[in-house]
Amino acid sequence: MRHCYCQHARHHAGPLQGRHSEAYELYVTEGTRGLYATNALEAQLDLLYTYCQYELLQAHPEETHLSLYRGINRIDEHEILETLGGGRYRVLFNNLNSFTSSRERADEFGDYILIAEVPLPKIFFFNRLLPGMLKGEDEFVVVGGVYEVSISTL
Template sequence: MTRVFADRETKTRYDLRFLLHSGEPLLLTEDATPPDPTLSAAPRLPASARLPINRCNLPADILGGLTYQQHPVPLQLDGVRNFHQALFATLAPLSRRDERSAYFVDYMTVHFCLEDLEEAGFTPGPRKKYRCNANYLRMVRGWSFDSDGREGAVLKHWVETRFGLLARHHGGPLDGRDSDAYHAYLVQGSRGLYATNALEAQLDLLYTYCQYELELAHPGQSHLRLYRGINRIDEHEVLATHPGQRYQVLLNNLNSFTSERERADEFGDYILETQVPLAKIFFYNRLLPGMLKGEDEYVVVGGLYEVGISTF
């Protein structure tokens, strides 16, 4: 799989940081840059939290690690941007966000035949129509209502296949891939995907469009400071602790955050705060008109994060 870097120097620095944080032996040639003493060793993403393959330009052990959180590079799902290059060529001259979002919704409707299900290959029938109506909008709205429901299982499964990060929680801890809880999660996700209309391809394009909009909204920016209300830090898998209420935690493979600290306080006694790479934002409620309501929600791909904990 090809990594995307702006230049060779950026790639060299990124690989060096990853080796330093991974604990792997580091061999320096005469012209190599020496290790930066300010970079300290950090926990690696556990093998039990990732898959050996995925469908994007970085493997899971890198994109799910702390080094990536601190020094992110763009993530690209295999072939999606190229396959839909006509869409992004049309969006490029549009200066207004509402114009772009309206065109994107129209493109999704036409490309995936969302309003002409027989054209998409479905035969008439109320049950079949219900299943093929399970589109990208229904998935993200279902997530907002209940992230541990069927739609949440579909989205977490999508993250597993695209980014290689395994779900850690769904209605309770998922204790290993051989556990009953994990099998129940797989069944729920499979039922959510069954007889749908290229649903995972719809989610691929939604993520890619989200990244396109984030680049326009935050030029030259790599992170957003986001917040999450919690009641106890042990709700998360803590791998290391540091002074000043700083923790290194393994988040679920998909998580809800908000950009408004005051709203996070409504969901717990403590506030988890972290810097989220833009490349790890799957979607947010202002991306499309009427897509989500309520708090200013950002749905974030997980992995290892350094976080702070505070009271309001």
């Protein structure tokens, strides 16, 4: 389960179904508007990601992937690209997605648990990165794309 392919945005106030759709035009307009008067937001996000990657490599020098969990209520809430059998699916996730490294915590968010082997470079942020801040769910913010996941019941 170590397949992951990069994709573009899939959803923003509605499915993004081509460059000429109304939802896509709204997405581009709002994205452009967000670049102005943000105090170098892009540079800040780049720094946060770089620091996250550095810390992940320090904590997991021998690993290329982490097993992360996501509580869900229905698999069909996700964009399923392929059903692989045995409770495994190929799923397309949107831009940023919340996972946890705690299986027990994931079951608080749904009746089923998605299990994904997430490549370290796809982890944008994790809450232990900034001590004293954002405590609680042992959250990992993961960049979207195609992931092979397995699903388990509680």
